Amino acid sequence: MPELPEVEHARGYLARAIEGKKITATKVHDARIAKGVTKLAGRQVLSVERKGKWLKMPLDDGRAIFGHLGMTGHWTRRAAGDPPVRFERARLDFGAVSMRYLDARLFGRIVVAKTLPAWDELGPDPLADGIDVQRLHDRLSRTKRTVKETLMDQSVLAGVGNIQAIEALWHARILPRRPSKKVTLQEARAIAKGITWSIKRSLAAQTEEELTYVEEGGDNPFKIYGRAKEPCPRCKTTLVRSIIGGRGTVHCPGCQR
DNA sequence: AACGGAACCTGAAAGC
DNA sequence: TGCTTTCAGGTTCCGT
Numbered sequence: 364m365p366e367l368p369e370v371e372h373a374r375g376y377l378a379r380a381i382e383g384k385k386i387t388a389t390k391v392h393d394a395r396i397a398k399g400v401t402k403l404a405g406r407q408v409l410s411v412e413r414k415g416k417w418l419k420m421p422l423d424d425g426r427a428i429f430g431h432l433g434m435t436g437h438w439t440r441r442a443a444g445d446p447p448v449r450f451e452r453a454r455l456d457f458g459a460v461s462m463r464y465l466d467a468r469l470f471g472r473i474v475v476a477k478t479l480p481a482w483d484e485l486g487p488d489p490l491a492d493g494i495d496v497q498r499l500h501d502r503l504s505r506t507k508r509t510v511k512e513t514l515m516d517q518s519v520l521a522g523v524g525n526i527q528a529i530e531a532l533w534h535a536r537i538l539p540r541r542p543s544k545k546v547t548l549q550e551a552r553a554i555a556k557g558i559t560w561s562i563k564r565s566l567a568a569q570t571e572e573e574l575t576y577v578e579e580g581g582d583n584p585f586k587i588y589g590r591a592k593e594p595c596p597r598c599k600t601t602l603v604r605s606i607i608g609g610r611g612t613v614h615c616p617g618c619q620r
Numbered sequence: 621a622a623c624g625g626a627a628c629c630t631g632a633a634a635g636c
Numbered sequence: 637t638g639c640t641t642t643c644a645g646g647t648t649c650c651g652t
Contacts, residue, residue, distance in 0.1 A: 366645055395629085416646075434646055435630080450630090468629050470646055481647080508623075517647085526645050588645085609625070611643075 365432035367490060367522030368565035370416050373438055377418070377462065378411040380440050384457040393452040396466060399475040400453070403428075408457075415485045415521025428455075429479045433470025439463050485521035489558050490566075494520065500551035503543040510546055511539035512608040514554070523558060525610050526588045527565075531557030533587045533597075538619045539612050540605070587613045 365373075385407045391397045407423040418430040430436075439448065443461040447454075450465040453473055464473060487495065502519045503510060513519055514528045523531070532539050534557035537550055546554070568584045583589050586596050591604035591613050600617025 369645080431646080433629095434644065436646095466629095467631060468644085468646095470629070472647090506622080512623095515646095524645055610646095 365416050366524035366527050367562055370413055370432060372569050374411050374413040374418055377438055380460060381408050381457050381462060382411055384408060386455055387458055388456040390454045395469055396452050396471055397473045400473060414488050415517055417482050426475055426477050429474040429482060431472045433466060433468060435468045436466040436471030439465060484518055486518045488521045490562055494555040496552045496555050499555055500548045503546045503551060506543050508543055509607055510537060510541045510543045513543040527558060527561045529588045529613055530561040530586055533615060533619060534560050536619050539607055539614050
């Protein structure tokens with residue numbers, strides 16, 4: 364369920380549950396999502412950090428537990444004696460507190476290492492670092508990709524995913540298929556505002572301790588994501604779905620240029 | 621070096 | 637009803 368807002372939620376949830384606590388046991392149910400998860404008993408989790416869609420939990424031995432939620436990853440707290448929950452792939456126990464990692468599609472990762480290239484290669488985090496419009500415009504101008512694909516490049520801005528890119532470009536009134544090179548500095552400013560707006564909106568929408576996601580009964584909280592064939596909330600033109608860079612995309616042909 | 625596309629997975633929803 | 641197809645919020649690898 365991961366884009367930056369969901370991962371930020373997971374960060375806070377994990378921090379409240381295990382920050383400063385000592386690992387007493389671990390269990391990996393499916394080795395495909397875990398790497399180097401060994402000899403963790405006795406280690407203390409110093410903090411829970413986030414950059415983009417990655418989580419980092421530094422340990423007291425110089426290593427860290429890196430976590431990525433993939434498409435369907437999720438952490439949930441249980442009691443140590445509770446049975447495995449559906450889709451449980453791994454667990455970290457802290458005495459009576461047991462954190463379960465669930466992941467239906469197995470695209471997520473739990474990696475124990477001192478450093479992780481994927482983490483080091485991340486660009487600035489829009490929430491923690493803000494967005495440098497000049498830098499964003501520079502990155503956009505240096506590639507032949509579409510603006511949507513460039514925005515989703517994690518080295519450009521860490522944490523912008525399919526939803527944030529779709530929503531931000533709608534907010535900025537720019538077509539997702541526009542070549543990055545043709546985005547002006549002024550438009551880059553609008554995109555930056557759109558990204559911040561989209562992230563803040565998503566964060567505000569998730570206040571519950573245990574997140575209930577969009578598809579489970581709740582209404583779609585997004586302006587145009589998942590709303591192909593519905594009228595644009597701004598200009599009433601019918602929203603269009605297409606594929607860009609292999610990812611489903613929605614845009615408004617009426618007010619995005 | 622950069623880019624497009626396939627691969628990696630499973631489940632839910634839509635289509636027939 | 638039941639089988640088939642489509643789709644899903646991500647990353648990584650591979651060939652060009």
